[in-house]
Amino acid sequence: MKALIAGGGIGGMTMALRLHHAGIDMEVFESVVEIRELGVGINLLPHATRELTELGLLEDLAATAIETRALSYHTQYGHHIITEPRGLAAGYKWPQFSINRGSLLMILAEAARDRIGAERVHAGHHLDAFSQDADGVTAHFVHPQNGEAVAECRGDLLIGADGIHSRVREILHPGEGLPNFSGITMLRGVTEQEPFFDGRTMIVAGTWNERMVVYPISEAARKKGRSLINWVAEIRDESKVLRKRDNWSRIGIKADFLPAFADWHFDCLDMPRLIEDNDVAYDFPMVDREPLERWSFGRVTLLGDAAHPMYPSGSNGAAQAILDASVLSDILVKTDSIEDALIAYQNARMAPTANVVLSNRDFLAERVLRLVDERCPANCKNIHDFVTREEMEQFSRDYQRIAGFDKDSLDAKPSLKSV
Numbered sequence: 001m002k003a004l005i006a007g008g009g010i011g012g013m014t015m016a017l018r019l020h021h022a023g024i025d026m027e028v029f030e031s032v033v034e035i036r037e038l039g040v041g042i043n044l045l046p047h048a049t050r051e052l053t054e055l056g057l058l059e060d061l062a063a064t065a066i067e068t069r070a071l072s073y074h075t076q077y078g079h080h081i082i083t084e085p086r087g088l089a090a091g092y093k094w095p096q097f098s099i100n101r102g103s104l105l106m107i108l109a110e111a112a113r114d115r116i117g118a119e120r121v122h123a124g125h126h127l128d129a130f131s132q133d134a135d136g137v138t139a140h141f142v143h144p145q146n147g148e149a150v151a152e153c154r155g156d157l158l159i160g161a162d163g164i165h166s167r168v169r170e171i172l173h174p175g176e177g178l179p180n181f182s183g184i185t186m187l188r189g190v191t192e193q194e195p196f197f198d199g200r201t202m203i204v205a206g207t208w209n210e211r212m213v214v215y216p217i218s219e220a221a222r223k224k225g226r227s228l229i230n231w232v233a234e235i236r237d238e239s240k241v242l243r244k245r246d247n248w249s250r251i252g253i254k255a256d257f258l259p260a261f262a263d264w265h266f267d268c269l270d271m272p273r274l275i276e277d278n279d280v281a282y283d284f285p286m287v288d289r290e291p292l293e294r295w296s297f298g299r300v301t302l303l304g305d306a307a308h309p310m311y312p313s314g315s316n317g318a319a320q321a322i323l324d325a326s327v328l329s330d331i332l333v334k335t336d337s338i339e340d341a342l343i344a345y346q347n348a349r350m351a352p353t354a355n356v357v358l359s360n361r362d363f364l365a366e367r368v369l370r371l372v373d374e375r376c377p378a379n380c381k382n383i384h385d386f387v388t389r390e391e392m393e394q395f396s397r398d399y400q401r402i403a404g405f406d407k408d409s410l411d412a413k414p415s416l417k418s419v
């Protein structure tokens with residue numbers, strides 16, 4: 001059996017590593033001409049680090065990422081709402097890592113090149129079209145910049161792991177158009193500063209309309225007594241309309257965002273300084289797509305953001321792509337029929353990921369911010385008189401269960417070695 005993987009991002013590279021572990025042949029075709037560090041911070045929750053640990057990547061991740069121990073919620077006035085322990089500190093057997101997306105990609109890409117052979121990872125191969133017949137799939141690749149044909153490859157199945165603007169999805173589901181825009185625009189950047197709290201804590205602060213998500217991402221900086229702090233500043237303007245596809249590397253204009261956060265001088269962290277002290281920030285609209293009713297068509301299926309792009313609230317985008325790869329590989333290894341395997345994969349993953357998409361649209365993971373904003377008078381400090389700790393903790397438990405990282409189900413899951 002040979003799989004063609006379109007897209008060498010987080011999901012595509014993990015898929016290659018899982019298939020290699022399962023003894024299934026594959027090749028990865030990535031659009032960008034050079035696979036290099038792109039993106040800013042990303043979180044890997046214990047359900048994802050478990051999968052990457054089983055692929056032997058724990059040491060590399062721990063050497064690069066921050067092992068995150070707490071998530072602290074604050075109001076827009078800087079008042080503390082609640083702190084949740086995370087990862088190992090919350091009793092999980094696997095850590096939560098906060099990491100630069102580019103560093104994570106390079107860990108996966110280097111492991112893939114080492115294990116499957118660099119000749120099986122093709123950069124500058126943008127999937128343009130495919131056809132399938134009773135015996136296999138033929139995929140056509142073009143150069144991403146000039147559109148000229150670069151290769152035609154044959155395999156037994158095609159996995160569309162080609163991200164939020166997936167060409168594979170566009171072919172399978174024509175006419176979907178642009179993604180759904182939440183009205184929220186995110187400015188994303190990284191700033192080196194002195195550590196806040198213990199240097200391993202994530203802060204989520206604000207309201208339904210304005211929010212900051214902040215966390216350190218570099219173990220190397222931490223060891224030097226500094227913090228490389230990833231931050232996302234979000235502002236909502238529902239009158240805004242998405243007119244074209246955006247890309248993750250577009251430079252943002254800080255002056256458009258700074259006024260909304262001008263007074264956010266918290267005791268633990270000065271948010272305006274965090275934004276101002278950074279060299280380059282990127283903006284991106286917060287988008288998702290409606291959950292699909294079908295991912296698998298014969299020998300072709302979708303994975304990761306191509307299948308279920310979601311708002312990055314709740315830190316689950318990368319994790320769900322990694323889980324897709326694990327499930328698909330486990331199913332493929334046990335099957336005689338590729339078509340049946342792809343349907344089984346769709347049946348296993350489509351409903352759970354749709355629930356995460358919808359929960360993220362509702363900001364379930366961070367609902368506590370909205371509740372506090374709605375119930376508490378402006379600048380109030382006695383927050384727990386208006387929202388109980390039990391209510392707050394319940395949101396978190398609900399989200400863990402929906403996204404598949406509640407401790408009990410994670411502990412009960414068989415390990416890769418037993419599959």
Ligand SMILES: Cc1cc2nc3c(=O)[nH]c(=O)nc-3n(C[C@H](O)[C@H](O)[C@H](O)COP(=O)(O)OP(=O)(O)OC[C@H]3O[C@@H](n4cnc5c(N)ncnc54)[C@H](O)[C@@H]3O)c2cc1C
Pocket residue numbers: 006007008009010011012029030031032038039040041042101125126127128161162163164165166167168188248249303304305306312317318319321
């Ligand atoms: C450049 C970049 C920067 C990002 N930065 C962040 C960030 O800072 N924070 C965050 O939360 N998320 C970020 N993301 C998104 C995040 O990586 C994904 O949401 C998540 O990891 C799911 O992974 P995925 O593999 O499904 O998608 P992705 O990681 O997006 O990977 C998709 C891959 O497919 C490639 N591709 C696209 N079209 C084709 C095609 N037709 N043929 C072949 N290859 C194709 C893309 O170049 C990309 O490498 C970024 C994605 C990209 C591509």
